[in-house]
């Protein structure tokens with residue numbers, strides 16, 4: 001992604017800042033400016049703790065790396081890598097990589113916690129994107 | 139609302155067509171559809187063209203102007219329709235609404251994608267833009283990856299097996315043997331699927347639809363024109379379209395495409411039919427799991443039972459409800475924007491009695507076209 005596009009996502013990507021609806025108490029990640037439940041527009045920032053459970057997962061084995069391309073995904077992702085949909089303790093779900101974990105540890109229902117990691121490396125422009133990945137919560 | 143019929147069809151062969159460009163494919167399909175309808179280019183009043191990404195695949199936008207220009211439709215209104223993999227189905231729906239409303243009497247619906255001018259990496263990246271690029275793709279979600287997440291959960295929750303997923307691919311390859319326009323004419327076995335390279339567990343290479351170039355076009359007409367021009371009109375009895383969250387992770391139920399449930403409900407209601415009355419269907423099988431989810435969401439089988447239903451042969455030609463007699467996206471090929479229109483062509487061939495060896499002897503047919511992981515769904519019901 002281009003630099004401004006990365007920069008404006010920093011609160012979400014670095015600190016899991018989402019939104020809380022003051023009307024109906026629904027919580028959202030990533031941020032939404034309008035509540036999907038009730039249409040409220042006075043959404044407030046809300047920090048998620050970063051703990052949750054694996055709802056479903058896969059292991060991505062197709063390479064996304066191409067030296068002629070702008071983004072070197074191989075460097076950041078180490079194919080093959082585990083990808084999961086995680087349900088945060090507070091309710092919302094998100095998609096993220098699971099790292100430092102053997103295939104046998106990877107199970108639906110497993111508890112996970114957020115870690116701060118490099119998520120992408122933009123080749124020639126040299127911009128590195130940081131954000132969330134998850135680890136098994138032992 | 140006026141009645142609307144399909145009076146002409148035309149499509150190219152599907153495949154990796156190195157010698158062909160986007161315009162030559164579109165022209166072949168469009169002109170053949172016009173000829174099949176027995177009309178002339180100057181009779182066409184409006185064009186709706188479905189294509190996912192001229193920009194990413196061939197570095198060309200403004201296809202709303204380019205397609206009618208090359209097809210020889212002078213000065214007509216023309217709309218390029220984009221809904222990722224459902225672009226073709228949605229173009230059909232927009233043209234249907236146009237004719238039904240009384241605005242125009244004759245429309246051409248085109249669908250096209252020229253995918254193989256760029257490398258596999260770039261194709262994978264282009265397809266990933268059908269998902270939420272910021273919140274899914276950016277964190278490592280590939281398009282096969284999203285369907286793999288659904289497949290893994292379906293297996294966990296309903297004890298669906300990898301062999302049951304493979305049985306979808308085996309059936310669709312078998313059906314494609316009798317479809318001259320299909321990309322693959324190759325019989326495969328469950329073992330072939332199981333032995334193919336893993337792309338995103340539990341999905342393997344032969345669980346996935348291929349990369350394809352191709353175009354498809356149909357001519358729609360109002361009732362009055364259709365009766366005058368055609369001896370074999372195929373009527374559109376129901377049309378439905380719905381959307382859902384673009385991100386898979388934002389859905390309450392990851393194993394129900396609620397856009398499909400809602401689009402199907404609209405189409406069934408309009409056609410005054412129920413799932414049990416449908417004779418055959420062309421469904422969106424971009425991956426084997428997608429066909430299983432589709433036949434559940436369309437109401438042909440109870441949620442969770444699709445794997446066994448398919449494995450036991452109920453969806454074969456001659457079975458309880460033939461699914462994808464054309465070979466589906468899986469074996470006929472999946473030129474993204476063309477797929478939804480090609481589904482309608484199969485419905486028309488089947489209802490005209492022109493499907494040859496793959497005939498299902500149907501009185502009606504349903505088509506189902508999905509965009510992304512379920513962010514858009516379009517359903518149509520045809521009757522002869």
Ligand SMILES: [Zn+2]
Nearest residue numbers: 021024035038
């Ligand atoms: Zn609210």
